[in-house]
Amino acid sequence: MTASSPLISAKGVIKRFGPKTALDGISLDIAPGEFFGLLGPNGAGKSTFMSLVAGLRGLDGGTLTVAGEGVAAGSASARQSLGLVPQHIALYPDLSAELNLRIFGELYGLRGSVLGERLDRVLEAVQLADRRKDLVKTFSGGMQRRLNLAAALLHQPKILLCDEPTVGVDPQSRNAIFDFLKKLNRDGMTVIYSTHYMEEATRLCSRIGIIDHGKILALGSIDDLLARLPFEEEIRFPASAETASLASELPSFGDVATVEGVHQFRPRPGYALSAFYSLTERHGLPPRLFTSQRPTLEALFLQLTGRTLRE
């Protein structure tokens, strides 16, 4: 593998479960040091792709290499270079935090003082050093998530696979996990992060693949992806009886989606915002009802699939 060659390379990867095709010809490259996001709704194929990279399942078609080595063979060196943070809290709740980490460290061949030093370091990094002797079941959800992350780092992998690692986490712990992941990435670790939260992908990832029904629909940096949208601003206003007549008129000028009680209007190319505000005046609606913002990946997903990420 040369310096410019990808750390992970997928070419036409296919994975089937019975009659269902979970991954349908996925092709993508991930460079060393990237923070790569895999964004898609539940059931899109994110976890399946992660499990293939981790060598947990075999491929039904295509090729997948990690550091130039095929993962299907499940070689020890390929596994040593990977750390997996599963979607579930994959820890033994009746054992202490330290014993949990010791078990997973030893599975990677760490022993003695090296293991001890690594344990100290990761527990410090996830701010659980003072709780190391406590049973995992006594931890809060956020603490368990942090320990779940720490368990994947003991063997100092080159690549960290995070499969929706913040599900059910409070905002404070989520921020702590984000900061920690960013630091790891800054220190040179390649991170692959799967999520169905558009905000997480936007906040963390330098490059994102949008996946749905086992296919990559779009791939690139945030700016690249958003540049695909035919509008620069998205206008939001509450979905109410007051705005109903305006909302019914807007499809002539662009796309309108309604998500959680909010209309999202994406004007067609060439449609001037001044024309929109004239229209609101005609309907007698006050300007305070309307906010204009840069479009998000949610809008892109909607445009690509006709569905929202939460559907």
Add this chain to the structure above:
Amino acid sequence: MNPILVLVRKDFALLLKDRVSIMLTFVVPFSLIYLFGQIFHVNSPDPGPSGIHVGVVNQSDNPAAAALVDALKAEKAFRVVTQYVAADKSTRPLAEGDLRPLMRADEFRFALVIPKDIIRSDGIGIHLKTYSNPRNEIEAQTVNGLLQKTLFSNVPELLGQSLEARARAAVGSEHLERFNSAVASAAAREFGGDPNRIKADMSAGNFGFRRIGESGAGKATPASDALSNIVKIDNVQVAGTDVKSPAATMLVGGWAVQFLLFALTASATALFREKESGLFQRILSAPVTRGDILWSKFIYGTCLGLIQLTVLFMAGHVIYGIEIGRQFPYLILVCVFAAAACTSFGMLIAAVSPTRESASGLSTFAILLMSAVGGAWFPVSFMPEFIQRISRLTLVFWSMEGFSQVLWAHATLIELLPTLGWLTLITVLIMSVSVWRFSRGRIFE
């Protein structure tokens, strides 16, 4: 609808969706009821055990002895073994010297020797010798009772025949005929009856002794006491004579295996917990194979089983005085093989079950059934013969056999080898199926 009825309907709807609960509610009790019915011969016109192997050595040339062997063969409860089958399949009549080795090899646990001097020379009566290995108290009492019943039903007639034969030999047929005619005429004259009938009965050896047996066979009555004075039976116990706590020693094996099965099956089904919590994902993403996980479970289960059994036998030693000291190395050996077999059974349950709940239901069903069939609850010899054959395919049977050999019969390593071989075979077969099922199943996905 009344809320109570709505909630009741909901519970029935949930029950119908839960195959495990349905199995535990209906299939398990039905299977056990059927098995118990078979064991206790419920509704059978011919109750009682059948096919219990009994070795019979006939050293006498007295026709009465041959008649006794025939009477034993006619008894449904017994399968009489009179031939010794050598390694080259050649046969010869069973000899008394064959009994101990055959009984230690568990070919049969009871034997009757009809000695050359079946007719006692020191008085009127019959002399017999029994060999027994009473490693199961219920079985021993039942077989002894049945043996006595058969003997006491036939001995009186035999006794009369033997008296008649001896008299004929002593005084000659002509004198005996005259003597019988005179006695028959005198009896008819004094007590009534047909003198020809009385004479015919006397010639057939029917002196009315049978009525003694009928009035009290197998019971501690004056009549049976009288009969037992006539029939002298010497008993030789071939195993367990120096066992200090026979009752506890007989029981401990069956209970130990049952607890072992429950513990190790629960341990194996913990695989589902690890699957559900995503731990297998984490473990398998490390340089660890599925085989590593399975064999780690097998080794763990075997060690756990060994520890459990050792603690159990130690407790038996402290509480009930079960002797384990002399045989301790062999006991540990049997424990290891039994624990390995039970662990493989637990792995099989986990391998064939789609969920933890179904594994739990299936294991309860299988353990209860296997314990009953394997002889942990009742002597195997009480069961119908087709169940006895199935019994020998269960790990419960061979584990109990091993414990009995060590603790009851103080078997040597050589004697233990066949039992250990069977346990190994069962372990290998079950583990092969388990590994095959695990490789095709989705527990690791």
